[in-house]
Amino acid sequence: MLEKTLYRQLLSRAFDIPVAVTYWDGKTETYGTGIPEVKVSLKKEIPLRAMTSQPTLVLGEAYMNGEIEITGNLQELIASAYRQAGSFLTNNPFLKHLPKISHSEKESEHDVQSHYDIGNDFYQLWLGKTMIYSCAYFEHADDSLDQAQLNKVHHILNKLKPEPGKKLLDIGSGWGTLLFVAAEEFGLEATGVTLSEEQYRYTQQKIKEKGLEGKVxxxxxxxxxxxxxxDYVTSVGMFEHVGKENLELYFKKVQKVLVPNGRALIHGITGQHQGAGVDPFMNKYIFPGGYIPTVAENLTHIMKADLQLSDLEPLRRHYQKTLEIWYKNYTRVIPQVKKEYGEPFSRMWSLYLQACAASFEAGNIDVMQYLLTKAPSGTGLPMTRKYIYQLEK
Incomplete structure (x- = not known):
């Protein structure tokens, strides 16, 4: 009886929007003022200790297994919990006792392949034609996802102000779109690096189809x-995979492979006030070995690597919109995903996409573009940002 009372007290302080919760005993209670925007049905009692120790993992698994049903906007429910001061989701003790996660080359290979080698067919269902799996860049409110992803690639390359004929390395090159644009539109000799066999085979095939042998x-x-x-290094959505203990090595490697006065554009998820660190649900089911650093962490490693910060741009709202479009695409193919991968997998990805959108919406994570240059002398870049936007016209 006491645990049930404590359970209700816990949920009553969890959200800043009105929420109706139906408990496993059939009783429904409404928390907050007004008509509930979201309804939560708990089909099974979840131990209170588990709820308060690793809430994202426990609730995520319950949702995957159909033990929790949500009626209404799940993204808004999660964003509400992130916004609510004192919510059990925002006071997760797991992050205070962060375990060390090993990232040898073999372990990194396993982690990357466990996520990206689900199969190209799966990602093609909802990523769009560009097959870009990172934050898009919406220059205009009505940009399509494919257009916004190409906008992002151009935005990255324009920031580098590259000269035709020079060499570019893309660390974590995904399915290769940045490589193709760099070669076809900017005249660069582009090299990509990936640990995903699926991405590698896909990129190899596209190189042949596009006739880019010798250029990519x-x-x-x-x-x-x-x-x-x-001459140039790009790395998009990569440093989140290297692990906390390897961030310094990662930025030092960027510095080491650049020629003197070389330039790098590093794009990735981070936190402005605090990092997301390691989330137990994400680490177990989505990104094994992943770690989201703070801006301060990255800047410290950038300085230790003897790299110069030339520009820093946040794109948080762009990633929220990207994720919302991905989820909209995903909803259209859920029946197919269920058939091919099973119900728990389908629900897991539905939760993942909406939870990430909620995290960006609430502002507890961000995505940053770091424009970096290597000493010893001038960067060769214009004095102001105007050149970036002039090139994008």
């Missing part, structure tokens, strides 16, 4: 193994 190369190897030097 993709390597199935760890970024730590790169020995050559490049």
């Amino acid at each position: 190369t993709v390597l199935l190897t760890d970024y730590r193994e790169i020995k050559k030097h490049y």
Whole structure:
């Protein structure tokens, strides 16, 4: 009886919107003022200790297994919990006792392949034609997802102000779109690095289809193994995979592979006030070994790597919109996903996409673009940002 009372007290302080909760005993209670925007049905009692120790993992698994049903906007429910001061979701003790996660080259390979090698067919269902799995850049409110993803690629390359004929390395090159644009539109000799066999095969096939042999190369190897030097480095959505203990090494590797006065554009998820660190649900089911650093962490490593920060741009709302479009695309193919991968997998990805959108909406994570240059002298970049936007017209 006491635990049930404590359970209700816990949920009554969890959200800043009115929510109706139907408990496993059939009783429904409404928390907050007004008509409930979201209804939560708990089909099974979840131990209170589990709820308060690792809430995202426990609730995520319950949702995957159909033990929790949500009627209404799940993204808004999660964003509400993140906004609510004192919510059990925002006071997660797991992050205060962050475990060390090993990131040897073999372990990194396993982590990357467990996520990206689900199969190209799966990602093609909802990513769009560009097959870009990172924050898009919406120059106009009515940009389609595919247009916004190409906007992002151009935005990255324009920031570098690259010269035709020079060499670019893309660390964590995904399905290769940035490589293709760099070669076809900017005249660069582009090399990509990935640990995903699926992405590697896909990129190899596209290189042949586009006739880009000799202009684009993709390597199935760890970024730590790169020995050559490049005029430019890009890395999009990559540092989130290297692990807390390898962030310094990662930025030092970027510095090492750049020629003197070389430039790098590093794009990734981070936190402005505090990092998301390691989330137990995400680490177990979505991104094994992942770690979301703070801006301060990254800037410290950038300075230690003897790189110059030339520009820093937040794109939080762009990633929220990207995720919302991905989820909209995903909802259209849920029956197919259920058939091919099963109900729990389908619900897991539904939760993941909406929870990430909620995190960006609430502002507890962000995405940043770091424009970096390597010493010793001037950067060769214009004095103001105007050149970026002039090139985008």
